[in-house]
Structure formats: C-alpha cells, structure tokens
Amino acid sequence: MFSYALPYDPVELVARDAARGVHRRWRMQAMRDLFGRVVVETAWGRIGAPGRTLTRSFAGEADAARYVRALLRRRAGARRRIGVDYVAAR
Incomplete structure (x- = not known):
C-alpha cells in the first residue's frame, strides 16, 4: 500500500549508566490522524520524570519516514554524545 514502512508500533529506548548518572528514556510512535496525515509523537526525558513530548504532523508518509530515520540516526550516536x-526497553 505504501512505499515507506514507518514503525507504526511504538519504539521505546533507554540509556542507563548508573556510574555516570545517565537514566534516559526515549519513545517514538507514528500514527495516522482522522484526516489521513501521519503524526509522529516523540517523548523523552529522565526515567521516572515527566519528560517532554513533541508532536509533528506530515502530509505524506515519505516526509514522516525521513523524519523518523533522522530521529533514529540521532539515537544511534548516543555513545558519542552521552x-x-x-x-x-523491555
């Protein structure tokens, strides 16, 4: 049906290192709204804290998939950054 396969199931990641005091969580979910647009919701923050949420809406699945790939590339570089x-997450 679509040429891009977004991860419509939620993706939940954690980064933990007690010695360094790093206890982070990151969650991303893509979904379609009632108007057919693709909505990508991202939540992040310290484990156990309220955290922050960002919601972006895209007219096409290709734009949303490009955005999701960029988010996942950023998470892949976490060792260098944090x-x-x-x-x-389990």
Whole structure:
C-alpha cells in the first residue's frame, strides 16, 4: 500500500549508566490522524520524570519516514554524545 514502512508500533529506548548518572528514556510512535496525515509523537526525558513530548504532523508518509530515520540516526550516536548507547526497553 505504501512505499515507506514507518514503525507504526511504538519504539521505546533507554540509556542507563548508573556510574555516570545517565537514566534516559526515549519513545517514538507514528500514527495516522482522522484526516489521513501521519503524526509522529516523540517523548523523552529522565526515567521516572515527566519528560517532554513533541508532536509533528506530515502530509505524506515519505516526509514522516525521513523524519523518523533522522530521529533514529540521532539515537544511534548516543555513545558519542552521552557516553552510553540506547537499547530497546523491555
């Protein structure tokens, strides 16, 4: 049906390193709204804290997929930025 396969299931990642005091969580979910637009909701923050949420809406799935790939690339560089990798939450 679509040429791009967004991860419509939520993606939840955590980065933990008690010695460094790093306890972060990151969650992304893509969905369609009632008007057919693709909505990408991202939530992040310290584990156990309220955190922040950002919601972006895209007219096409290709634009949303490009945005999601950029978000995931950023998470892949976590070791360089915060000293610990993000891993899938259990």
